[in-house]
Amino acid sequence: MQETSSRWSRLALAFLGNVVFYFLLNGFLAVYVTEETARVDAVIGDTDLAEYESTPIIASDRASSIDTILRSSMQMADTTAENALGQCSRPSPRRLPAQLDYGFPSRQWLSEMLPYAPETTESNTLVVSLNEQVAEVTMPMEFTTARNLVGYALRAIDDFYREQDVQANASAFELLDLPVDFESASPDDVNMTQALVKATNATLNRAVNTRLHLRNFSISESSVEFVKFPWTTDSGDLVFEGVTLEIPMGDEYLRREVKLMNDTTQSVVYGSQVLDGLFEINAKEECGRYGCIVSPVGAALTTAPADEGSQVRALPLCLDADGNEDYETTMNIDGSECEHRSTNSMLVLSFAKRITGDAISSSLVSNSSGDAVVVMLTNARKVYQVTAGRLSWETTDLAAKYEASCEASDCQGLAFPLSDDEREVIVGSDHVPISNLTAYSPSLLLWTPLVTSNVQEVDMSDILKSDFVFLKNFDDTTGWTPIDGSRCERERGAFMDRVQSSHLYSERSLQPAYQSALFWLFQHGVVKQKLSKSTIAFDASVKYVDVTLSVPQLSAMLTLIGCAMLLIMAVLVFFGGKRREADVERHFKPHHLARVLLDDEAFSHRLLKCDLLNVGNKYLNSSELLDQFEISGLALRHRECPTDVLHVPKAQQSTTASAATSQAVHIV
Numbered sequence: 001m002q003e004t005s006s007r008w009s010r011l012a013l014a015f016l017g018n019v020v021f022y023f024l025l026n027g028f029l030a031v032y033v034t035e036e037t038a039r040v041d042a043v044i045g046d047t048d049l050a051e052y053e054s055t056p057i058i059a060s061d062r063a064s065s066i067d068t069i070l071r072s073s074m075q076m077a078d079t080t081a082e083n084a085l086g087q088c089s090r091p092s093p094r095r096l097p098a099q100l101d102y103g104f105p106s107r108q109w110l111s112e113m114l115p116y117a118p119e120t121t122e123s124n125t126l127v128v129s130l131n132e133q134v135a136e137v138t139m140p141m142e143f144t145t146a147r148n149l150v151g152y153a154l155r156a157i158d159d160f161y162r163e164q165d166v167q168a169n170a171s172a173f174e175l176l177d178l179p180v181d182f183e184s185a186s187p188d189d190v191n192m193t194q195a196l197v198k199a200t201n202a203t204l205n206r207a208v209n210t211r212l213h214l215r216n217f218s219i220s221e222s223s224v225e226f227v228k229f230p231w232t233t234d235s236g237d238l239v240f241e242g243v244t245l246e247i248p249m250g251d252e253y254l255r256r257e258v259k260l261m262n263d264t265t266q267s268v269v270y271g272s273q274v275l276d277g278l279f280e281i282n283a284k285e286e287c288g289r290y291g292c293i294v295s296p297v298g299a300a301l302t303t304a305p306a307d308e309g310s311q312v313r314a315l316p317l318c319l320d321a322d323g324n325e326d327y328e329t330t331m332n333i334d335g336s337e338c339e340h341r342s343t344n345s346m347l348v349l350s351f352a353k354r355i356t357g358d359a360i361s362s363s364l365v366s367n368s369s370g371d372a373v374v375v376m377l378t379n380a381r382k383v384y385q386v387t388a389g390r391l392s393w394e395t396t397d398l399a400a401k402y403e404a405s406c407e408a409s410d411c412q413g414l415a416f417p418l419s420d421d422e423r424e425v426i427v428g429s430d431h432v433p434i435s436n437l438t439a440y441s442p443s444l445l446l447w448t449p450l451v452t453s454n455v456q457e458v459d460m461s462d463i464l465k466s467d468f469v470f471l472k473n474f475d476d477t478t479g480w481t482p483i484d485g486s487r488c489e490r491e492r493g494a495f496m497d498r499v500q501s502s503h504l505y506s507e508r509s510l511q512p513a514y515q516s517a518l519f520w521l522f523q524h525g526v527v528k529q530k531l532s533k534s535t536i537a538f539d540a541s542v543k544y545v546d547v548t549l550s551v552p553q554l555s556a557m558l559t560l561i562g563c564a565m566l567l568i569m570a571v572l573v574f575f576g577g578k579r580r581e582a583d584v585e586r587h588f589k590p591h592h593l594a595r596v597l598l599d600d601e602a603f604s605h606r607l608l609k610c611d612l613l614n615v616g617n618k619y620l621n622s623s624e625l626l627d628q629f630e631i632s633g634l635a636l637r638h639r640e641c642p643t644d645v646l647h648v649p650k651a652q653q654s655t656t657a658s659a660a661t662s663q664a665v666h667i668v
Contacts, residue, residue: 016569020566020569023565025559030551031549031551032550033548035545035548036545037546039544041542042403042404042535042541043405044398044405045539046407046408046409047526047540048426048528048538049408049413049428049430049526050431050525050526051525088289088488088492089486089490098455099453099454100452100455100504102451102519103449103451103452103520104450104516104519107523109423109425109527110519112419112423113425114419115419118229123138124229125140125225125227126138126139126193126226127223127224127225128197128224129222130201130219131219136190137193140227141187141241143182143185143187143192145390146196147183149390150245150388151174152330152347152349154175154203155170155173156349156351157214157386158173159443160386169211170331172203172206172211177198178195178196182195182196197224200224204217204222216250216253217247217250217384218249218250218251221248222245224245224246225242225244226243227242227244227510228242229242233414233415233417234401235395235414235415236393236394237394238416239391239393240514241389242389242390242514244385244386246384247384248382248384249383251381252271252272254380254381255270255274255277256270256278256279257275257278258280262369262372263371263372263373277358277379277380279380281377281469282372282374283372284372284487284488286492287375287492289482289497290482293466293499294467295465295466308444309452309453310451310455311351311449311450311452312349312449312512312516313348313349313447313452314520315349315438315439316330316434316438317341317346318330318338321340326338332440333440341434341437342434345390345391345392346437346517347388347389348390348391348450348516349447350387350389350510351506352507352512353384353467354382355381355468355470356380356383357377357378357380357381357475359377359378359479360377360471360474360476360479362374362375362479362480362483363479375483378476382467385507385508385509386509387510387513389510391514391517395429397412398412399411401534402534402535402536403534403535404535404536404541408428410428413428413431414521416522423529425527426525427522427526431524450517450520451516453504455505633647634647636648
């Protein structure tokens with residue numbers, strides 16, 4: 001047996017194998033998979049209707065840096081290095097709190113829920129001065145609603161400014177002398193609008209004359225604003241109707257002159273003893289680089305309203321037996337609960353204030369002991385705003401609205417679009433916490449809080465400072481020089497920076513009223529992606545898709561060529577192997593057979609396989625390998641005398657053995 005090996009043959013076979021392999025894989029590597037939604041079976045589950053806050057338990061040894069006292073430094077803009085430049089450096093004698101509390105959890109999508117105030121038009125807004133004749137106007141709401149909201153606002157003014165030891169007096173804030181047919185009048189009836197404005201003006205004047213804590217209000221310069229903002233949502237109409245009273249303090253209220261020793265206030269003069277339109281501030285004790293915080297009246301004059309700061313609160317609305325809003329029961333000062341509460345509306349009360357003026361300036365003033373920076377306000381006025389609003393909503397079957405099946409306990413709920421109009425905030429009716437609203441009480445602090453403020457200072461004389469002076473509210477700021485460095489105290493400077501940068505104050509009461517009410521209403525809402533105008537991607541939905549596999553024509557043809565080449569190679573190997581087997585048999589010599597008989601492992605079974613096909617004219621049932629047999633006898637024939645045969649051992653001589661001498665053994 002000869003074995004032929006060729007280097008070039010091996011290289012050719014390797015190259016051919018790689019070519020075939022490339023052709024075979026070409027089509028599979030070029031497969032393009034496309035997925036197309038066949039249909040979606042929309043299903044609403046409980047997780048689609050509410051999301052509640054939970055406190056996560058940190059199992060890792062590496063706690064998040066957000067869960068430390070440094071959280072504000074990583075999330076608040078007012079603690080950056082940029083804001084630290086030019087900061088006040090003088091040591092402070094006291095700490096100043098600056099905190100807002102919300103009646104709803106913080107959500108990432110809140111900034112996308114009504115990011116801008118609705119556009120005001122003649123149809124949704126009416127602003128009327130209380131001391132002027134009403135022109136040709138249209139009331140944006142029903143007169144019954146307008147009357148009730150004005151009544152809520154008047155009562156809220158008294159509760160907001162009244163000291164806790166002063167008895168409430170509901171009768172002082174009743175709207176009197178309204179026409180008999182007032183409730184049935186058309187919204188475009190100018191006479192009825194004038195009658196409501198006149199009654200509001202008369203009630204406020206009566207309250208100012210009888211309630212000492214309100215006597216500095218200037219009713220003649222006050223105004224009332226009526227608004228109605230409807231939002232059309234997938235769950236139905238959601239409407240905010242509100243009345244805002246803007247009441248400035250009298251022009252003699254903000255008068256103050258400071259007497260200094262070096263840069264420390266020695267005494268303060270208030271009221272009529274001060275020049276008209278003058279209000280002075282010691283910058284070191286009351287200012288930062290962006291503004292000041294002051295107590296306009298102080299200890300010498302006790303007629304200042306003791307307000308609770310900017311805030312928004314909510315109350316439940318009571319209904320009568322006919323299902324209509326019951327003003328008297330809602331504002332019952334005896335604290336008795338109403339029998340029927342509204343489940344689709346709530347009362348919102350918002351309070352705000354600001355200080356405005358003609359000019360603000362700062363200058364260095366010298367005295368016998370040194371110098372100090374004094375801020376001077378010209379014709380400064382303090383203005384209050386109080387908004388009483390009613391937020392009402394409709395619920396719908398969300399499963400029917402979004403063509404889904406309902407697997408939740410109740411699929412009634414509300415929906416509100418986010419700013420991109422591609423997502424909706426959804427909340428189930430059972431998860432609107434309307435039952436958590438506390439009933440009316442003469443103590444404002446017991447009302448359900450939506451936004452509460454603790455942004456104030458109590459100075460060394462226990463005088464409350466919570467009125468902010470910002471440059472933006474003055475017409476002329478050319479005389480202002482920023483106050484920083486040793487001219488102001490470090491603690492107050494940081495306090496004022498945070499108040500301004502984080503907007504921890506409210507100067508307008510309307511927008512915080514309806515926006516915080518919406519946030520409260522959807523506090524357990526879940527954001528869902530809209531798939532179309534009538535479908536939403538719910539968590540429990542089942543999606544069916546069609547998957548398509550496609551191969552470019554060229555790649556498919558190459559793969560077919562590879563398959564054909566592989567088939568041809570298989571045929572060649574099959575027939576080529578038979579030819580090689582014949583060559584092996586042709587070159588097989590007796591000494592090769594002897595080697596096989598003595599040692600079956602002499603040749604690889606991959607190259608040579610030896611078995612018996614015929615023994616003594618008797619075919620075996622199947623071919624048997626040689627190693628399955630052993631030699632039991634031997635016949636020796638003489639070369640020159642063929643008939644002379646010697647059998648070893650003699651006992652084994654038999655016809656079969658004799659026949660074996662004449663039968664060939666086939667080797668394959």
